[in-house]
Amino acid sequence: MDKTARIFVAGHRGLVGSAVLRHLTAAGYTGLITRTRAELDLTCQAAVSDFFKTERPQYVFLAAAKVGGILANDTAPFDFLRDNVLIQSHVIESAYRCGVHKLLFLGSSCIYPRLCPQPMKEEYLLTGALEPTNEWYAIAKIAGLKLCQALRRQHGFDAISAMPTNLYGPNDNFSLTSSHVLPALVRKFCEAEASGASQVTVWGSGTPRREFLHVDDLASALIFLMEHYSEAAPINVGWGTDVSIAELAVQVKAATGFRGEIVFDATKPDGTPRKLLDVSRLQTLGWRPTIALKAGLQETVAWYRAHRASA
Ligand code: GFB
Numbered sequence: 001m002d003k004t005a006r007i008f009v010a011g012h013r014g015l016v017g018s019a020v021l022r023h024l025t026a027a028g029y030t031g032l033i034t035r036t037r038a039e040l041d042l043t044c045q046a047a048v049s050d051f052f053k054t055e056r057p058q059y060v061f062l063a064a065a066k067v068g069g070i071l072a073n074d075t076a077p078f079d080f081l082r083d084n085v086l087i088q089s090h091v092i093e094s095a096y097r098c099g100v101h102k103l104l105f106l107g108s109s110c111i112y113p114r115l116c117p118q119p120m121k122e123e124y125l126l127t128g129a130l131e132p133t134n135e136w137y138a139i140a141k142i143a144g145l146k147l148c149q150a151l152r153r154q155h156g157f158d159a160i161s162a163m164p165t166n167l168y169g170p171n172d173n174f175s176l177t178s179s180h181v182l183p184a185l186v187r188k189f190c191e192a193e194a195s196g197a198s199q200v201t202v203w204g205s206g207t208p209r210r211e212f213l214h215v216d217d218l219a220s221a222l223i224f225l226m227e228h229y230s231e232a233a234p235i236n237v238g239w240g241t242d243v244s245i246a247e248l249a250v251q252v253k254a255a256t257g258f259r260g261e262i263v264f265d266a267t268k269p270d271g272t273p274r275k276l277l278d279v280s281r282l283q284t285l286g287w288r289p290t291i292a293l294k295a296g297l298q299e300t301v302a303w304y305r306a307h308r309a310s311a
Helices: 015-026 045-053 070-075 077-097 132-155 181-195 215-228 245-256 281-285 293-307
Strands: 005-012 059-062 101-108 159-164 165-169 199-203 213-216 235-237 261-266
Touching: 005 015, 015 045, 015 132, 015 215, 045 077, 045 199, 059 077, 059 215, 070 132, 070 281, 077 159, 101 132, 101 215, 132 159, 165 181, 165 215, 181 199, 181 245, 181 293, 199 245, 213 215, 213 293, 215 235, 215 245, 215 281, 235 281, 245 261, 245 293
Parallel strands: 005 059, 059 101, 101 159, 159 235, 165 213, 199 261
Antiparallel strands: none
């Protein structure tokens, strides 16, 4: 990508898209193209097609998606399947038809089977049943990566797919009901510390294990992949180690200064028992993350406290 290339960052207000935009801007890219949801409805095929014909982007980071934590996924399966299938189909097809040089599609580590051997290698895709709490989202993401592979195979279109682990950082969703675990815990512990509450409730048993990657690390990996990776196979992007949810809660508690008790609500779902990516392919290409969980948590707590009103 030369610095004047026309680059469309789809989903630039979200956690991932905003980080990609920050990194591209800081690196001196001048041809960045963005649209808010009000300006361009990606679920509308005609609108997306017109946009590509008019704007003629050369590169696309497809970070627009309907995303959410375990409860949101479990309770709105139609929305997660439908919105994501529509958004990705429209953007990927229009990108191909309008002569985009290269497209990067964002998937998720939940595409791998629920009881996948750990750490999860890219080749374990479609080797077992999916986790029921997020199979709708996972099926949409699998369809997206298959669209990319099919276009590459049938028409030689340079579409690649990155599969990130659980992400966190600035501009995340901090809702208590629809967010992922890390932002939810940051908010719960910050609010409990501020109000002097005696306890914080963590969903589930605390035993599931998750891997967390700071979104600034992800953005750097995605730009690296846009420049250095052009294969059909999806590629994992993660930190390479995981923690239990109980351990995460202890770390968030320490980062916020909360002094009360942690309790677990077993009526809430645990989801996949473990989700740790094998990141050896990406590391062999020459990319490694730099933001360890402890530092990333401290930064996220500070960001949340500074943006509490709008987050
Ligand atoms: O991050 P999370 O919502 O989704 O939950 P997944 C991870 C674990 O944290 C689960 C527990 O075991 C939750 O029960 N947890 C504890 C909490 N307290 C909380 C809380 O306050 N809020 C939330 N949200 N969880 C997602 C998928 O799965 O992973 C998406 O739903 C996506 O499709 C994403 O793929 C990466 O890690 O289980």
